[in-house]
Amino acid sequence: MKIALFTDTFIPNINGIVTSILNSSKILAKKGHKLYIFTSEPKDKNFKKPNLGKNIFVFYYPITNIIKYPDFQLAVANPSNILSKIKMIQPDIIHIHTPSILGWEALIVAKMYKIPVVGTYHTLLPDFLKYLPMNVNKSDFAKQFTWGYTRNFYNRCDLVTTPSIAMKKELKKNGIKKVTFLSNGVDIEKFKKIKSKKNGNVILHVGRIGYEKNIDIILKAFHELFKTNKKVRLVIAGKGPALESLVSLSKQLGMSKNVEFLGAIDHDKLPRLYSSADVFVTASTVETEGLVILEAMASGLPIVGVNKLAIPYIVKNGRNGFLVKVGDYQKISESINKLLKNEKLRVNFGRESQKLVKDFSLGNIIKKLEKIYCSLI
The missing domain is CATH 3.40.50.2000 (Glycogen Phosphorylase B;)
Structure with missing residues:
Protein backbone atom coordinates (compact mmCIF):
# COMPACT_ATOMS: atom_id res chain seq x y z
CA MET A 1 0.00 0.00 0.00
CA LYS A 2 0.99 3.66 -0.33
CA ILE A 3 1.33 5.50 2.98
CA ALA A 4 1.78 9.28 3.31
CA LEU A 5 3.37 10.32 6.62
CA PHE A 6 3.25 13.90 7.91
CA THR A 7 5.68 14.96 10.64
CA ASP A 8 7.36 18.24 11.60
CA THR A 9 10.33 16.41 13.07
CA PHE A 10 12.58 14.02 11.17
CA ILE A 11 16.26 13.25 10.71
CA PRO A 12 18.75 14.76 11.53
CA ASN A 13 16.66 15.45 14.67
CA ILE A 14 17.02 12.77 17.33
CA ASN A 15 13.93 12.09 19.42
CA GLY A 16 11.30 9.43 20.05
CA ILE A 17 9.05 10.51 17.18
CA VAL A 18 11.87 10.33 14.65
CA THR A 19 13.01 6.93 15.95
CA SER A 20 9.44 5.61 15.80
CA ILE A 21 8.88 6.82 12.22
CA LEU A 22 12.25 5.52 11.01
CA ASN A 23 11.81 2.11 12.62
CA SER A 24 8.30 1.55 11.27
CA SER A 25 9.04 3.02 7.83
CA LYS A 26 12.06 0.78 7.24
CA ILE A 27 10.14 -2.38 8.11
CA LEU A 28 7.06 -1.37 6.11
CA ALA A 29 9.30 -0.55 3.14
CA LYS A 30 10.97 -3.98 3.35
CA LYS A 31 7.52 -5.54 3.23
CA GLY A 32 6.87 -3.78 -0.08
CA HIS A 33 4.84 -0.78 1.08
CA LYS A 34 5.73 2.67 -0.26
CA LEU A 35 6.29 5.44 2.30
CA TYR A 36 6.04 9.15 1.44
CA ILE A 37 7.28 11.36 4.27
CA PHE A 38 6.28 15.05 4.33
CA THR A 39 8.45 16.93 6.83
CA SER A 40 10.42 20.08 7.72
CA GLU A 41 13.73 20.81 6.09
CA PRO A 42 16.78 20.53 8.39
CA LYS A 43 18.04 23.69 10.08
CA ASP A 44 21.55 22.65 9.12
CA LYS A 45 21.83 23.60 5.46
CA ASN A 46 24.92 21.37 5.15
CA PHE A 47 22.98 18.28 6.21
CA LYS A 48 23.25 15.59 3.57
CA LYS A 49 19.80 14.15 3.00
CA PRO A 50 20.02 10.36 3.32
CA ASN A 51 18.91 7.66 0.96
CA LEU A 52 16.50 5.57 3.04
CA GLY A 53 15.87 2.93 0.40
CA LYS A 54 13.87 2.45 -2.76
CA ASN A 55 10.44 2.50 -1.08
CA ILE A 56 10.91 5.58 1.16
CA PHE A 57 10.55 9.06 -0.31
CA VAL A 58 11.01 12.29 1.67
CA PHE A 59 9.63 15.74 0.82
CA TYR A 60 11.10 18.68 2.74
CA TYR A 61 9.33 21.99 3.45
CA PRO A 62 10.45 25.34 4.94
CA ILE A 63 10.19 25.90 8.68
CA THR A 64 8.64 28.79 10.60
CA ASN A 65 9.75 30.18 13.96
CA ILE A 66 6.30 30.92 15.40
CA ILE A 67 7.32 29.13 18.61
CA LYS A 68 10.85 29.99 19.66
CA TYR A 69 12.09 26.90 21.46
CA PRO A 70 15.38 25.13 20.68
CA ASP A 71 15.00 22.09 18.39
CA PHE A 72 11.29 22.82 17.93
CA GLN A 73 10.36 22.97 14.25
CA LEU A 74 7.13 23.70 12.40
CA ALA A 75 6.96 23.06 8.67
CA VAL A 76 4.88 25.29 6.41
CA ALA A 77 4.13 23.87 2.98
CA ASN A 78 2.51 25.55 0.02
CA PRO A 79 -0.96 23.93 0.00
CA SER A 80 -0.91 23.59 -3.78
CA ASN A 81 2.36 21.63 -3.51
CA ILE A 82 0.82 19.20 -1.00
CA LEU A 83 -2.27 18.87 -3.19
CA SER A 84 -0.29 18.12 -6.33
CA LYS A 85 1.93 15.55 -4.59
CA ILE A 86 -1.02 13.74 -2.98
CA LYS A 87 -2.84 13.76 -6.31
CA MET A 88 0.24 12.27 -7.97
CA ILE A 89 0.94 9.67 -5.24
CA GLN A 90 -2.68 8.69 -4.56
CA PRO A 91 -1.90 7.24 -1.12
CA ASP A 92 -4.13 4.60 0.41
CA ILE A 93 -3.79 6.17 3.83
CA ILE A 94 -2.45 9.32 5.51
CA HIS A 95 -0.71 9.05 8.89
CA ILE A 96 -0.15 12.28 10.84
CA HIS A 97 2.47 12.33 13.61
CA THR A 98 2.36 16.01 14.64
CA PRO A 99 -0.80 18.16 15.08
CA SER A 100 0.64 21.21 13.34
CA ILE A 101 0.19 23.42 10.28
CA LEU A 102 1.50 20.55 8.18
CA GLY A 103 -0.91 18.23 9.98
CA TRP A 104 -3.87 20.48 9.19
CA GLU A 105 -2.85 20.53 5.54
CA ALA A 106 -2.83 16.74 5.63
CA LEU A 107 -6.34 16.68 7.13
CA ILE A 108 -7.66 19.04 4.46
CA VAL A 109 -6.17 17.15 1.53
CA ALA A 110 -7.35 13.84 3.02
CA LYS A 111 -10.91 15.13 3.13
CA MET A 112 -10.69 16.45 -0.44
CA TYR A 113 -9.50 13.10 -1.82
CA LYS A 114 -11.45 10.92 0.64
CA ILE A 115 -8.30 9.32 2.08
CA PRO A 116 -8.55 7.71 5.56
CA VAL A 117 -6.42 9.33 8.27
CA VAL A 118 -4.56 7.88 11.25
CA GLY A 119 -3.27 10.38 13.81
CA THR A 120 -0.65 9.43 16.39
CA TYR A 121 -0.51 11.36 19.66
CA HIS A 122 3.15 11.33 20.71
CA THR A 123 3.54 14.35 23.01
CA LEU A 124 1.46 15.37 26.03
CA LEU A 125 1.15 19.00 24.94
CA PRO A 126 -0.52 20.45 28.09
CA ASP A 127 2.34 19.20 30.31
CA PHE A 128 4.92 20.42 27.80
CA LEU A 129 3.56 24.01 27.99
CA LYS A 130 5.44 24.94 31.16
CA TYR A 131 8.73 24.49 29.33
CA LEU A 132 7.83 26.97 26.57
CA PRO A 133 8.85 30.66 26.87
CA MET A 134 5.32 32.07 27.16
CA ASN A 135 3.69 34.13 29.90
CA VAL A 136 0.53 32.00 29.82
CA ASN A 137 2.36 28.70 29.90
CA LYS A 138 1.27 27.77 33.44
CA SER A 139 -2.31 29.04 33.33
CA ASP A 140 -5.44 26.90 33.37
CA PHE A 141 -6.56 28.73 30.25
CA ALA A 142 -3.47 27.53 28.39
CA LYS A 143 -4.17 23.90 29.33
CA GLN A 144 -7.85 24.20 28.42
CA PHE A 145 -6.95 25.81 25.10
CA THR A 146 -4.39 23.09 24.35
CA TRP A 147 -6.88 20.30 25.06
CA GLY A 148 -9.49 22.10 22.96
CA TYR A 149 -7.02 22.31 20.09
CA THR A 150 -6.11 18.64 20.56
CA ARG A 151 -9.76 17.56 20.43
CA ASN A 152 -10.43 19.70 17.37
CA PHE A 153 -7.48 18.18 15.53
CA TYR A 154 -7.54 14.51 16.49
CA ASN A 155 -11.31 14.04 16.36
CA ARG A 156 -11.04 14.76 12.63
CA CYS A 157 -8.90 11.62 12.24
CA ASP A 158 -10.54 8.28 11.45
CA LEU A 159 -8.48 6.68 14.22
CA VAL A 160 -6.01 7.94 16.81
CA THR A 161 -3.14 5.81 18.10
CA THR A 162 -1.11 6.60 21.19
CA PRO A 163 1.89 4.64 22.50
CA SER A 164 0.73 3.79 26.02
CA ILE A 165 -2.34 2.78 27.97
CA ALA A 166 -1.73 5.79 30.23
CA MET A 167 -2.05 8.14 27.26
CA LYS A 168 -5.11 6.34 25.91
CA LYS A 169 -6.83 6.98 29.25
CA GLU A 170 -5.71 10.62 29.26
CA LEU A 171 -6.98 11.23 25.73
CA LYS A 172 -10.31 9.52 26.40
CA LYS A 173 -10.74 11.57 29.57
CA ASN A 174 -10.19 14.76 27.58
CA GLY A 175 -12.66 14.04 24.81
CA ILE A 176 -10.68 12.27 22.09
CA LYS A 177 -13.13 9.72 20.72
CA LYS A 178 -11.52 7.02 18.57
CA VAL A 179 -8.34 6.10 20.43
CA THR A 180 -6.39 2.86 20.44
CA PHE A 181 -3.16 1.89 22.19
CA LEU A 182 -0.28 1.09 19.84
CA SER A 183 3.27 1.07 21.14
CA ASN A 184 6.04 2.57 19.03
CA GLY A 185 7.81 -0.74 19.46
CA VAL A 186 11.45 -1.59 20.01
CA ASP A 187 13.82 -3.71 17.93
CA ILE A 188 14.51 -6.36 20.55
CA GLU A 189 17.10 -8.21 18.44
CA LYS A 190 19.09 -5.01 17.95
CA PHE A 191 19.26 -4.36 21.68
CA LYS A 192 19.88 -7.88 22.91
CA LYS A 193 22.47 -7.72 25.62
CA ILE A 194 26.03 -7.54 24.32
CA LYS A 195 28.54 -9.19 26.63
CA SER A 196 30.81 -6.57 28.15
CA LYS A 197 32.85 -6.15 31.30
CA LYS A 198 31.01 -4.25 34.02
CA ASN A 199 32.25 -2.83 37.29
CA GLY A 200 28.89 -2.09 38.89
CA ASN A 201 29.42 1.65 38.84
Whole structure:
Protein backbone atom coordinates (compact mmCIF):
# COMPACT_ATOMS: atom_id res chain seq x y z
CA MET A 1 0.00 0.00 0.00
CA LYS A 2 0.99 3.66 -0.33
CA ILE A 3 1.33 5.50 2.98
CA ALA A 4 1.78 9.28 3.31
CA LEU A 5 3.37 10.32 6.62
CA PHE A 6 3.25 13.90 7.91
CA THR A 7 5.68 14.96 10.64
CA ASP A 8 7.36 18.24 11.60
CA THR A 9 10.33 16.41 13.07
CA PHE A 10 12.58 14.02 11.17
CA ILE A 11 16.26 13.25 10.71
CA PRO A 12 18.75 14.76 11.53
CA ASN A 13 16.66 15.45 14.67
CA ILE A 14 17.02 12.77 17.33
CA ASN A 15 13.93 12.09 19.42
CA GLY A 16 11.30 9.43 20.05
CA ILE A 17 9.05 10.51 17.18
CA VAL A 18 11.87 10.33 14.65
CA THR A 19 13.01 6.93 15.95
CA SER A 20 9.44 5.61 15.80
CA ILE A 21 8.88 6.82 12.22
CA LEU A 22 12.25 5.52 11.01
CA ASN A 23 11.81 2.11 12.62
CA SER A 24 8.30 1.55 11.27
CA SER A 25 9.04 3.02 7.83
CA LYS A 26 12.06 0.78 7.24
CA ILE A 27 10.14 -2.38 8.11
CA LEU A 28 7.06 -1.37 6.11
CA ALA A 29 9.30 -0.55 3.14
CA LYS A 30 10.97 -3.98 3.35
CA LYS A 31 7.52 -5.54 3.23
CA GLY A 32 6.87 -3.78 -0.08
CA HIS A 33 4.84 -0.78 1.08
CA LYS A 34 5.73 2.67 -0.26
CA LEU A 35 6.29 5.44 2.30
CA TYR A 36 6.04 9.15 1.44
CA ILE A 37 7.28 11.36 4.27
CA PHE A 38 6.28 15.05 4.33
CA THR A 39 8.45 16.93 6.83
CA SER A 40 10.42 20.08 7.72
CA GLU A 41 13.73 20.81 6.09
CA PRO A 42 16.78 20.53 8.39
CA LYS A 43 18.04 23.69 10.08
CA ASP A 44 21.55 22.65 9.12
CA LYS A 45 21.83 23.60 5.46
CA ASN A 46 24.92 21.37 5.15
CA PHE A 47 22.98 18.28 6.21
CA LYS A 48 23.25 15.59 3.57
CA LYS A 49 19.80 14.15 3.00
CA PRO A 50 20.02 10.36 3.32
CA ASN A 51 18.91 7.66 0.96
CA LEU A 52 16.50 5.57 3.04
CA GLY A 53 15.87 2.93 0.40
CA LYS A 54 13.87 2.45 -2.76
CA ASN A 55 10.44 2.50 -1.08
CA ILE A 56 10.91 5.58 1.16
CA PHE A 57 10.55 9.06 -0.31
CA VAL A 58 11.01 12.29 1.67
CA PHE A 59 9.63 15.74 0.82
CA TYR A 60 11.10 18.68 2.74
CA TYR A 61 9.33 21.99 3.45
CA PRO A 62 10.45 25.34 4.94
CA ILE A 63 10.19 25.90 8.68
CA THR A 64 8.64 28.79 10.60
CA ASN A 65 9.75 30.18 13.96
CA ILE A 66 6.30 30.92 15.40
CA ILE A 67 7.32 29.13 18.61
CA LYS A 68 10.85 29.99 19.66
CA TYR A 69 12.09 26.90 21.46
CA PRO A 70 15.38 25.13 20.68
CA ASP A 71 15.00 22.09 18.39
CA PHE A 72 11.29 22.82 17.93
CA GLN A 73 10.36 22.97 14.25
CA LEU A 74 7.13 23.70 12.40
CA ALA A 75 6.96 23.06 8.67
CA VAL A 76 4.88 25.29 6.41
CA ALA A 77 4.13 23.87 2.98
CA ASN A 78 2.51 25.55 0.02
CA PRO A 79 -0.96 23.93 0.00
CA SER A 80 -0.91 23.59 -3.78
CA ASN A 81 2.36 21.63 -3.51
CA ILE A 82 0.82 19.20 -1.00
CA LEU A 83 -2.27 18.87 -3.19
CA SER A 84 -0.29 18.12 -6.33
CA LYS A 85 1.93 15.55 -4.59
CA ILE A 86 -1.02 13.74 -2.98
CA LYS A 87 -2.84 13.76 -6.31
CA MET A 88 0.24 12.27 -7.97
CA ILE A 89 0.94 9.67 -5.24
CA GLN A 90 -2.68 8.69 -4.56
CA PRO A 91 -1.90 7.24 -1.12
CA ASP A 92 -4.13 4.60 0.41
CA ILE A 93 -3.79 6.17 3.83
CA ILE A 94 -2.45 9.32 5.51
CA HIS A 95 -0.71 9.05 8.89
CA ILE A 96 -0.15 12.28 10.84
CA HIS A 97 2.47 12.33 13.61
CA THR A 98 2.36 16.01 14.64
CA PRO A 99 -0.80 18.16 15.08
CA SER A 100 0.64 21.21 13.34
CA ILE A 101 0.19 23.42 10.28
CA LEU A 102 1.50 20.55 8.18
CA GLY A 103 -0.91 18.23 9.98
CA TRP A 104 -3.87 20.48 9.19
CA GLU A 105 -2.85 20.53 5.54
CA ALA A 106 -2.83 16.74 5.63
CA LEU A 107 -6.34 16.68 7.13
CA ILE A 108 -7.66 19.04 4.46
CA VAL A 109 -6.17 17.15 1.53
CA ALA A 110 -7.35 13.84 3.02
CA LYS A 111 -10.91 15.13 3.13
CA MET A 112 -10.69 16.45 -0.44
CA TYR A 113 -9.50 13.10 -1.82
CA LYS A 114 -11.45 10.92 0.64
CA ILE A 115 -8.30 9.32 2.08
CA PRO A 116 -8.55 7.71 5.56
CA VAL A 117 -6.42 9.33 8.27
CA VAL A 118 -4.56 7.88 11.25
CA GLY A 119 -3.27 10.38 13.81
CA THR A 120 -0.65 9.43 16.39
CA TYR A 121 -0.51 11.36 19.66
CA HIS A 122 3.15 11.33 20.71
CA THR A 123 3.54 14.35 23.01
CA LEU A 124 1.46 15.37 26.03
CA LEU A 125 1.15 19.00 24.94
CA PRO A 126 -0.52 20.45 28.09
CA ASP A 127 2.34 19.20 30.31
CA PHE A 128 4.92 20.42 27.80
CA LEU A 129 3.56 24.01 27.99
CA LYS A 130 5.44 24.94 31.16
CA TYR A 131 8.73 24.49 29.33
CA LEU A 132 7.83 26.97 26.57
CA PRO A 133 8.85 30.66 26.87
CA MET A 134 5.32 32.07 27.16
CA ASN A 135 3.69 34.13 29.90
CA VAL A 136 0.53 32.00 29.82
CA ASN A 137 2.36 28.70 29.90
CA LYS A 138 1.27 27.77 33.44
CA SER A 139 -2.31 29.04 33.33
CA ASP A 140 -5.44 26.90 33.37
CA PHE A 141 -6.56 28.73 30.25
CA ALA A 142 -3.47 27.53 28.39
CA LYS A 143 -4.17 23.90 29.33
CA GLN A 144 -7.85 24.20 28.42
CA PHE A 145 -6.95 25.81 25.10
CA THR A 146 -4.39 23.09 24.35
CA TRP A 147 -6.88 20.30 25.06
CA GLY A 148 -9.49 22.10 22.96
CA TYR A 149 -7.02 22.31 20.09
CA THR A 150 -6.11 18.64 20.56
CA ARG A 151 -9.76 17.56 20.43
CA ASN A 152 -10.43 19.70 17.37
CA PHE A 153 -7.48 18.18 15.53
CA TYR A 154 -7.54 14.51 16.49
CA ASN A 155 -11.31 14.04 16.36
CA ARG A 156 -11.04 14.76 12.63
CA CYS A 157 -8.90 11.62 12.24
CA ASP A 158 -10.54 8.28 11.45
CA LEU A 159 -8.48 6.68 14.22
CA VAL A 160 -6.01 7.94 16.81
CA THR A 161 -3.14 5.81 18.10
CA THR A 162 -1.11 6.60 21.19
CA PRO A 163 1.89 4.64 22.50
CA SER A 164 0.73 3.79 26.02
CA ILE A 165 -2.34 2.78 27.97
CA ALA A 166 -1.73 5.79 30.23
CA MET A 167 -2.05 8.14 27.26
CA LYS A 168 -5.11 6.34 25.91
CA LYS A 169 -6.83 6.98 29.25
CA GLU A 170 -5.71 10.62 29.26
CA LEU A 171 -6.98 11.23 25.73
CA LYS A 172 -10.31 9.52 26.40
CA LYS A 173 -10.74 11.57 29.57
CA ASN A 174 -10.19 14.76 27.58
CA GLY A 175 -12.66 14.04 24.81
CA ILE A 176 -10.68 12.27 22.09
CA LYS A 177 -13.13 9.72 20.72
CA LYS A 178 -11.52 7.02 18.57
CA VAL A 179 -8.34 6.10 20.43
CA THR A 180 -6.39 2.86 20.44
CA PHE A 181 -3.16 1.89 22.19
CA LEU A 182 -0.28 1.09 19.84
CA SER A 183 3.27 1.07 21.14
CA ASN A 184 6.04 2.57 19.03
CA GLY A 185 7.81 -0.74 19.46
CA VAL A 186 11.45 -1.59 20.01
CA ASP A 187 13.82 -3.71 17.93
CA ILE A 188 14.51 -6.36 20.55
CA GLU A 189 17.10 -8.21 18.44
CA LYS A 190 19.09 -5.01 17.95
CA PHE A 191 19.26 -4.36 21.68
CA LYS A 192 19.88 -7.88 22.91
CA LYS A 193 22.47 -7.72 25.62
CA ILE A 194 26.03 -7.54 24.32
CA LYS A 195 28.54 -9.19 26.63
CA SER A 196 30.81 -6.57 28.15
CA LYS A 197 32.85 -6.15 31.30
CA LYS A 198 31.01 -4.25 34.02
CA ASN A 199 32.25 -2.83 37.29
CA GLY A 200 28.89 -2.09 38.89
CA ASN A 201 29.42 1.65 38.84
CA VAL A 202 27.95 3.00 35.58
CA ILE A 203 24.60 4.80 35.57
CA LEU A 204 23.16 5.70 32.17
CA HIS A 205 20.63 8.20 30.89
CA VAL A 206 19.76 8.42 27.18
CA GLY A 207 17.43 10.89 25.53
CA ARG A 208 16.81 14.42 24.40
CA ILE A 209 18.49 16.89 26.77
CA GLY A 210 15.41 19.04 27.29
CA TYR A 211 14.26 20.83 30.43
CA GLU A 212 11.15 18.64 30.45
CA LYS A 213 13.34 15.56 31.06
CA ASN A 214 14.35 16.79 34.56
CA ILE A 215 17.95 15.66 34.17
CA ASP A 216 18.93 18.12 36.90
CA ILE A 217 17.12 15.76 39.30
CA ILE A 218 19.34 12.91 38.08
CA LEU A 219 22.44 15.03 38.71
CA LYS A 220 21.25 15.81 42.25
CA ALA A 221 20.61 12.11 42.86
CA PHE A 222 24.05 11.27 41.52
CA HIS A 223 25.57 13.88 43.82
CA GLU A 224 24.12 12.01 46.82
CA LEU A 225 25.75 8.79 45.56
CA PHE A 226 29.00 10.55 44.81
CA LYS A 227 29.36 11.64 48.44
CA THR A 228 30.04 8.04 49.50
CA ASN A 229 31.24 6.41 46.27
CA LYS A 230 33.86 8.27 44.25
CA LYS A 231 34.10 5.45 41.69
CA VAL A 232 30.52 5.80 40.46
CA ARG A 233 30.03 7.28 36.97
CA LEU A 234 27.05 8.94 35.29
CA VAL A 235 26.86 8.82 31.50
CA ILE A 236 24.38 11.11 29.73
CA ALA A 237 23.79 10.64 26.00
CA GLY A 238 21.83 13.09 23.88
CA LYS A 239 21.68 16.74 22.93
CA GLY A 240 19.22 19.54 23.56
CA PRO A 241 18.65 23.01 25.02
CA ALA A 242 19.33 22.06 28.65
CA LEU A 243 22.83 20.69 28.00
CA GLU A 244 24.82 23.81 28.89
CA SER A 245 23.03 24.34 32.21
CA LEU A 246 23.49 20.66 33.13
CA VAL A 247 27.23 20.75 32.40
CA SER A 248 27.42 23.85 34.59
CA LEU A 249 25.48 22.14 37.39
CA SER A 250 27.78 19.10 37.37
CA LYS A 251 30.75 21.46 37.79
CA GLN A 252 29.04 23.37 40.60
CA LEU A 253 28.43 20.09 42.42
CA GLY A 254 32.12 19.21 42.05
CA MET A 255 31.66 15.99 40.10
CA SER A 256 32.39 16.92 36.49
CA LYS A 257 35.11 14.24 36.27
CA ASN A 258 32.54 11.55 37.06
CA VAL A 259 29.77 12.85 34.79
CA GLU A 260 30.21 12.30 31.08
CA PHE A 261 28.09 14.12 28.49
CA LEU A 262 28.40 12.20 25.22
CA GLY A 263 26.22 14.41 23.02
CA ALA A 264 24.11 12.91 20.26
CA ILE A 265 24.77 9.21 19.62
CA ASP A 266 24.05 7.44 16.36
CA HIS A 267 21.18 5.02 16.96
CA ASP A 268 23.21 2.09 15.63
CA LYS A 269 25.80 2.71 18.37
CA LEU A 270 23.26 2.71 21.21
CA PRO A 271 23.23 -1.08 21.84
CA ARG A 272 26.89 -1.03 22.86
CA LEU A 273 26.31 2.02 25.05
CA TYR A 274 23.44 0.35 26.89
CA SER A 275 25.51 -2.81 27.33
CA SER A 276 28.27 -0.81 29.06
CA ALA A 277 25.91 0.40 31.80
CA ASP A 278 24.74 -1.18 35.04
CA VAL A 279 21.59 0.87 35.69
CA PHE A 280 19.34 3.06 33.53
CA VAL A 281 17.76 6.12 35.14
CA THR A 282 15.15 8.68 34.10
CA ALA A 283 13.42 11.49 36.01
CA SER A 284 11.17 12.58 33.13
CA THR A 285 7.50 13.25 33.89
CA VAL A 286 6.34 13.66 30.27
CA GLU A 287 6.93 10.18 28.83
CA THR A 288 4.00 9.07 26.68
CA GLU A 289 5.80 5.75 26.27
CA GLY A 290 9.49 5.99 27.11
CA LEU A 291 11.17 4.50 24.04
CA VAL A 292 14.67 4.75 25.55
CA ILE A 293 13.39 2.88 28.60
CA LEU A 294 12.19 0.06 26.34
CA GLU A 295 15.61 0.04 24.64
CA ALA A 296 17.31 -0.18 28.04
CA MET A 297 14.97 -3.01 29.04
CA ALA A 298 15.71 -4.88 25.81
CA SER A 299 19.39 -4.46 26.69
CA GLY A 300 18.81 -6.21 30.01
CA LEU A 301 19.11 -3.20 32.32
CA PRO A 302 17.30 -2.54 35.59
CA ILE A 303 15.41 0.78 35.52
CA VAL A 304 14.99 3.59 38.04
CA GLY A 305 12.23 6.01 37.05
CA VAL A 306 9.39 8.17 38.33
CA ASN A 307 5.85 6.97 38.94
CA LYS A 308 4.26 9.14 36.26
CA LEU A 309 2.33 8.71 32.99
CA ALA A 310 3.54 5.73 30.91
CA ILE A 311 6.54 4.73 33.03
CA PRO A 312 4.69 2.55 35.61
CA TYR A 313 3.15 0.59 32.72
CA ILE A 314 6.59 -0.65 31.63
CA VAL A 315 8.65 -0.42 34.83
CA LYS A 316 7.24 -2.73 37.49
CA ASN A 317 8.35 -1.60 40.94
CA GLY A 318 10.39 -4.33 42.62
CA ARG A 319 10.36 -6.56 39.54
CA ASN A 320 12.51 -4.90 36.85
CA GLY A 321 13.28 -1.62 38.59
CA PHE A 322 12.22 0.97 41.13
CA LEU A 323 9.62 3.73 40.85
CA VAL A 324 9.87 6.90 42.95
CA LYS A 325 7.82 10.05 43.45
CA VAL A 326 8.30 12.89 40.98
CA GLY A 327 11.28 15.08 41.93
CA ASP A 328 12.46 12.89 44.82
CA TYR A 329 16.18 12.82 44.01
CA GLN A 330 17.06 11.24 47.36
CA LYS A 331 14.84 8.21 46.65
CA ILE A 332 16.31 7.99 43.14
CA SER A 333 19.76 7.97 44.72
CA GLU A 334 18.78 5.29 47.25
CA SER A 335 17.24 3.11 44.53
CA ILE A 336 20.32 3.34 42.32
CA ASN A 337 22.54 2.57 45.31
CA LYS A 338 20.54 -0.60 46.09
CA LEU A 339 21.15 -1.83 42.56
CA LEU A 340 24.83 -0.88 42.44
CA LYS A 341 25.51 -2.70 45.71
CA ASN A 342 23.62 -5.87 44.77
CA GLU A 343 24.78 -7.56 41.56
CA LYS A 344 22.26 -10.40 41.94
CA LEU A 345 19.40 -7.91 42.16
CA ARG A 346 20.69 -6.08 39.06
CA VAL A 347 20.87 -9.31 37.09
CA ASN A 348 17.40 -10.45 38.17
CA PHE A 349 15.84 -7.08 37.37
CA GLY A 350 17.63 -7.06 34.02
CA ARG A 351 16.21 -10.48 33.12
CA GLU A 352 12.73 -9.31 34.06
CA SER A 353 13.21 -6.24 31.86
CA GLN A 354 13.92 -8.50 28.90
CA LYS A 355 10.83 -10.60 29.64
CA LEU A 356 8.53 -7.58 29.97
CA VAL A 357 9.80 -5.86 26.82
CA LYS A 358 8.75 -8.78 24.60
CA ASP A 359 5.23 -7.32 24.53
CA PHE A 360 6.69 -4.31 22.70
CA SER A 361 8.48 -6.19 19.91
CA LEU A 362 8.73 -3.96 16.83
CA GLY A 363 7.80 -6.79 14.47
CA ASN A 364 4.52 -7.42 16.29
CA ILE A 365 3.75 -3.69 16.47
CA ILE A 366 4.18 -3.30 12.70
CA LYS A 367 1.74 -6.17 12.10
CA LYS A 368 -0.80 -4.37 14.27
CA LEU A 369 -0.17 -1.12 12.39
CA GLU A 370 -0.75 -2.85 9.06
CA LYS A 371 -4.05 -4.22 10.37
CA ILE A 372 -5.09 -0.72 11.42
CA TYR A 373 -4.28 0.67 7.97
CA CYS A 374 -6.15 -2.15 6.21
CA SER A 375 -9.22 -1.75 8.44
CA LEU A 376 -9.58 1.89 7.35
CA ILE A 377 -8.99 1.50 3.62
